[in-house]
Amino acid sequence: VNTHGNTDFRNLFSQLIQKPEEDLELDRAALYLAGEEYPEVDVLSHLAQLDAFAAQVSQRVTHETAPANLARAIADYLFGELGFDGNSGRYYSPENSFLNRVLETRTGIPITLSLLFLEVARRLGVRCSGVGLPGHFIVGLDDTGEYLDPFNAGAPLSMEDCRALVDRMSAGSLEWTDQFLEPYTKRDILFRILNNLKAVYMQGREYTKAVGVIQRMSIISPGLPSLYQEQAWCHAEQQEFRLAIGTLEAYLQEAGTPDDSKEVKDQIKGLWSTLSRLN
Incomplete structure (x- = not known):
């Protein structure tokens, strides 16, 4: 990671x-x-x-x-x-x-x-x-x-x-x-501090910093689907498509078969096709 x-x-x-x-x-x-x-x-x-x-x-x-x-x-x-x-x-x-x-x-x-x-x-x-x-x-x-x-x-x-x-x-x-x-x-207090900070960074389009915050939120609350989604989104916003794909794949791997696995697999496909158009 x-x-x-x-x-x-x-x-x-x-x-x-x-x-x-x-x-x-x-x-x-x-x-x-x-x-x-x-x-x-x-x-x-x-x-x-x-x-x-x-x-x-x-x-x-x-x-x-x-x-x-x-x-x-x-x-x-x-x-x-x-x-x-x-x-x-x-x-x-x-x-x-x-x-x-x-x-x-x-x-x-x-x-x-x-x-x-x-x-x-x-x-x-x-x-x-x-x-x-x-x-x-x-x-x-x-x-x-x-x-x-x-x-x-x-x-x-x-x-x-x-x-x-x-x-x-x-x-x-x-x-x-x-x-x-x-x-x-x-832990709740620290999570909420980080959540505030994440919002500030995402608002300011400071996506690398936002990812750092999301990673720390994941240390406090591992496996939260929304955090994987937000991290993948931050990577994609910075054209880091491989990192976005890796984040979503890690989610599927750690969550087993989550309810949203079809949507997530579709997202991964979409990211691969974006990536293939760039290369």
């Missing part, structure tokens, strides 16, 4: 993703993702930065501080004092998906700002979860059943606020279900 991206960081990411949920270091995994775009990234210094943020918050609270107040103190420090905020002006910049850049520029999208909050909270023993509402990522406080919105300065959200948010994001087209509030696993 051609690795589209930095092989060292790809290998580190693959190894980390194999770990069980409780041992999977979300901050480190996010920095390994960034390492493919920024090979010079200093993972340890960024982890130390998160340690330092947590240490600063711990000086502002006592052992008696209730979880909800601790969460408030984290939000006040990150979004108030340090000024981390939502990058509304450049929402679709790839930088927003990379934790190193979020730490350097102090701006990001909902999911990376939520990840920042989750990782500082974890260091302080505050039990939180990432919650992937359709169109907007937030944080749930496990002990109080409350929510907060890191993209909007950590503003507290009630259940009603969450419903209103989904209604607004979907322009009223989505029926509310409590499943929207299901906590994300760490």
